[in-house]
Amino acid sequence: MRRLLAVVLLLAPFGIGLLTPGAAVEPVPGEPVFRFTDPRITESSGLVARDGLVVTVNDSGDANRVFTVDPATGDTVGVTRWQGQARDIEALAPAGDGEVWVGDIGDNAAARDHVVVARVPFGRGDREVTAPTYDLVYPDGPHDAETLLADPATGRLYVVAKEFIGRLYAAPERLDPDGPNELSVVDEVLGVATDGAFLPDGERLVLRNYGQAAVYTWPGLDRVAQVDLPRQQQGEGIAVAEDGTVLISSEGEGSEVLRVELPVDELPAGESPTASPTASPTASPAPSAGDDDRSPVHLDDERSLWPWAIGGVAGVVIVVVLLRSLRPRD
Template identity: 30%
Template structure:
């Protein structure tokens, strides 16, 4: 990997995005953040993942971090609470990301919920829960038809908070969190739901503390997020792994108290971020509109 790129990325992260020059900000493909308001439901206090609805247009899915009930929340794009859905037969050991997109059946939209947080790297097995995206209009608020994708890493136990699915191939991508050069891992489609999947390591990228990622519905644009910044890539014929090992565009970022969530709006017009609520600081939903 290009050493100059590694040094440049780490330097920019260390000074913080609030100190970037006006010329760098002007080159961003997104306008600065606009606040959409505080999250309405007080039970959403450790939002660790965010995904735009497909069966629920103009709405967002989120979930709490470790220790909460096995449930997901549906919000509108201004942080207003719409519904809570419970997941039957699973626990929330440490849920860290959520994604909406294609799955096994072509005409259905799925939610992928990542049970892969592991602060001390003590859990060998990690899980991805995959199920059809429910609708706000559904009478039931319980989800029971859940596929479990069990996986391990090829190079030891890892903590990870970033997951997305390539909409073109349905391959699952996981980015680890705590290494100076984090790993890029893939579970190729079709993922087994009857045996443990060993992820394939595809490369590394120099973004310690990566806590969120998402990809556009056409599979051409990717965002990742650390506690200090947001990074943007656009494909030009290369693979996802090769793309993520190139230099990204830095996006101006409103530093959040503990921001661990990012989600593209499904029409590609921008993206949302959301924070946990450390020290009882109310979480604010932000939207970054595309220029």
């Protein structure tokens, strides 16, 4: 037991180093927009802002349902339910035509042989629908994930594994409802990502974790900005509206949704995709996940070293204290 605890605590500094804010002197300010008033919304994880409405979903333990919320009041104005039983829904992404992609992609134990995405309508009024669903399979074994992205130019889906070194995976250009649909590795991205979204130009995307947000060009995936986010109870969701407004949400009943200003106006963008937008689940071809022009993103090259040093010292102190407390007494 002593050895096990020591190993766990020795790994803690790496988490501290990765998640400690270090990209900005101060967090970007957050402006409260509304609070969720629905007591059923207790663990807002995914977030989408479309058509003047906000869509959210509870994470692990909830049913197959999404909530449509009026940001003017924070009230739920519609709930969509669909067939089947949820395992661990964690993410949303815009699908066009008044619909969202729902990612049942959580896997804390890394034990699922496949994960599931569904395409469901949102909007005012309650409804029950039969949603098209697709099984996704990782090429290198199970991963926990909380981020689902949909390229606004092509409709192609992407999943980001929630790990210390994040990894972005691309779904097939055309999804097979009979599956399985094998994902392919694209590149390394922000660690421990809890949500993400494309910017309206389709040439940049933003990922967030519990304390930071990072902006990348698309499809090059060059990290061009990283900022500290406002403190939240357990900040997980991020959405970008059609006008570029960025919203972030947190778990917790009655939690606030904040508007934040990311430094994106003068940031470089990627090459414009050539494919036209589509809302079809059998999306037209997107840039290949194996394009040679993708430069790997190495997190240790982009972070300052002081968080790792602080985390290391803290970890060593904790281990020493713990081992002393566990020492047999005469």
